[in-house]
Amino acid sequence: MMYCSPPPTYRCDVNVSVILPVYNEEPALTEQLALICGVMCRYEPFEIIAVDDGSTDASFDVLIERKKSIPQLTVVRLVAHAGKSAALDAGFNHATGETIVTLDADLQCSVDDIPRLITALNDADLVSGRRTQRADPWTKRLASRLANMIRRVVLRDGAADSASPMKAFRRKVLEQIVFQRGTHRFLPALATIHGFRVVEVDVRFFERRYGASKYSTWGRGLPTLFDLIGMWWLKRRRLHYQIESVH
Secondary structure, X not given: OOOOOOOOOOOOOOOEEEEXXXXXXXXXXXXXXXXXXXXXXHHOOEEEEEEEOOOOOOHHHHHHHHHOOOOOEEEEEOOOOOOHHHHHHHHHHHOOOOEEEEXXXXXXXXXXXXXXXXXXXXXXXXXXXXXXXXXOOHHHXXXXXXXXXHHXXXXXXXXXXXXXXXXXXXXXXXXXXXXXXXXXXXXXXXXXXXXXXXXXXXXXXXXXXXXXXXXXXXXXXXXXXXXXXXXXXXXXXXXXOOOOOOO
16 A cells, blocks of 8 residues: 655755654644744745644644645645654655754754754755754663664764764755665665765753653564665675776
8 A cells, every 4th residue: 555655756955854753743734834934934935744644633634724824834644644754755755955954853852953953064964853852752862872872883874873863964865765664774884785875963861741752662673674674784785896988
């Protein structure tokens, strides 16, 4: 079953596209959209692509209502819950900007850090936010540290916080990456494999104010391990060659 429409012809109609995956974040959406608009007004024209990943609460209704007063907002609704990588992929396929920013809808990301990500793109192709002073439960912080440590040892990608939701991309990076389940956790490594420049900048990460995390801390451990093995295989099998001349 298809969960998103085919990618459109890239038009680059806007300066920056903000991708916002949404899964059962009804209480936070109105405030998060207002915060994003407040920061992004300096990058006019901009757009926000909110992808409702099969929410079972009123998130979709809130997005449609907000669209009446936010002309820059595009709402994409998936048929069923497909996961964060699928929601991001759907957002990327509908974005028209040359610069693309991602963050979560739960108000834990600091929207005020978006300009720092965009500025850092002057010297990079992908900028990944490195979450500082995380207010998550200690179990989640511990699991994250272990996962990041194992990933760095296996992939040697140098990323301190690969799964951070705050990232900024040049479009050419996303045109080279094929999204599968779990891809969102390895974007810096995938960009590095394709020869792109990757940097990290510190971003703030706040305590969750509404609801609970939509992903189990330990339940994703085994799937992530399989994903890591797959990433190691991709890196090992990468083609290495240079063309001397064409006649």
